[in-house]
Amino acid sequence: MFASKLVICTALLMLSGSVLSQTLLSLKDAKIGEEHPPPETTTTFTTTTTKQTTTTTTTTSKPPTPDTTTTTTTPKTTSTPAPTTSTTPAPVPTTTHAPQPYPEPSVGTWNATCILLKMAAQFNFTYETKDGNYSHGLLNVPSNATIGDHVCDTKTIQSIELIWGSNTSVESITLQFTxxxxxVVMSQILIHFTVPVDDYPDAKEGQTIQMLHNSTGDFKTPEKMSYHCTRAQKLNMTETVDSKKEIGWISVSQVQVEAFLSKQANGFSTVHDCDSSETSDVVPIAVGIALAGLILVVLISYLCARRRSNASGYMSF
Known part of the structure; x- marks a missing residue:
């Protein structure tokens, strides 16, 4: 009994499946086939990029419709960009300038009532270094130096002092006229100063230098005339007040000076130029030598001519 029921149920199921299959086939041939036709041509496109790979499968029917395209996209491959390397520019090398020459002195003008002075002065000195050796330095007399002590109340000797520097380190130069x-001549120059450690760091600290120059013929000029000389003149300063073996010199240029001025004077008197005074001695000597030579030539010519005339006279006899 159970077996017969099982057979009947199976038969019914097979019959239902056959009917359902026929129904589906009919529907497929009628309408559904137009929407989903069987694939005839399959074309596969593979696109490869640096970031992702896409595979596209297209099913084409007659005629192909957009709805028949099936796209399969692979997951994107995320790539980390390479780190950017920053390039630091190389440092520009600094240029070391050669040490500049010591500046030239500037011209200053000073009036001490009895002495009127205009000049540019620079002196070379010898100083002691920290290691016990000796070296040379240069120092200018500033054009804005002020007048310190000055002597005007004598009739034979007058002087003018120029000072500069700080109150604790006074630097000075004194010119004396006789x-x-x-x-009138400049008979003495006295210089007193402290070696500036800012300009000369190798110098022994607190070193005071005094240099003295004695003369009997510098800046020589007639009374009531001003001495004038444009070119630089070097005056040796080999003597010192404390008798140390320090050697130096002072260079003076653009000089115009007049001592023993009268109280009514308001400027320089007639100029007595150093170059004109020097050439005045040379010109007379040159003229004298030329005249002596000319006289000698005339005398020799006269003696030669007289000797020839005497010889011809003897030949006539």
């Missing part, structure tokens, strides 16, 4: 036989 009048004798209506002629």
């Amino acid at each position: 009048k004798k036989n209506d002629t």
Whole structure:
């Protein structure tokens, strides 16, 4: 009994499945086939990029419709960009400038009532270094130096002092003039200063230098005339007040000076130029030599001519 029921149920199921299959086939041939036709041509496109790979499968029917395209996209491959390497520019090398020459002195003008002075002065000195050796330095007399002590109340010796620097380190130069036989000369130069460690760091600290120059003929000029000289003149300063073996010199240029001025004077008197005074001695000597030579030539010519005339006279006899 159970077996017969099982057979009947199976038969019914097979019959239902056959009917359902026929129904589906009919529907497929009628309408559904137009929407989903069987694939005839399959074309596969593979696109490869640096970031992702896409595979596209297209099913084409007659005629193909957009709805028959099936796209399969692979997951994107995320790539980490390479780190950017920053390039630091190389440092620009600094240029070391050669040490500049010591500046030239500037011209200053000073009036001490009895002495009127205009000049540019620079002196070379010898100083002691920290290691016990000696070296040379340069120092200018500033054009804005002020007048310190000055002597005007004597008739034979007058002087003018120029000072500069700080109150604790006063630097000075003193020029002394002497009048004798209506002629004025600069008879002495005295320099006193402390070696500036800012300019000369190798110098022994607190070193004071004094240099002295004695003369009997510098800046020589007639009385009531001003001495003038444009070119630089070097005056040796080999003596010192404390008798140390320090050697130096002072260079003076653009000089115009007049001592023993009268109280009514308001400027320089007639100029007595150093170059004109030097050439005045040379010109007379040159003229004298030329005249002596000319006289000698005339005398020799006369003696030669007289000797020839005497010889011809003897030949006539």
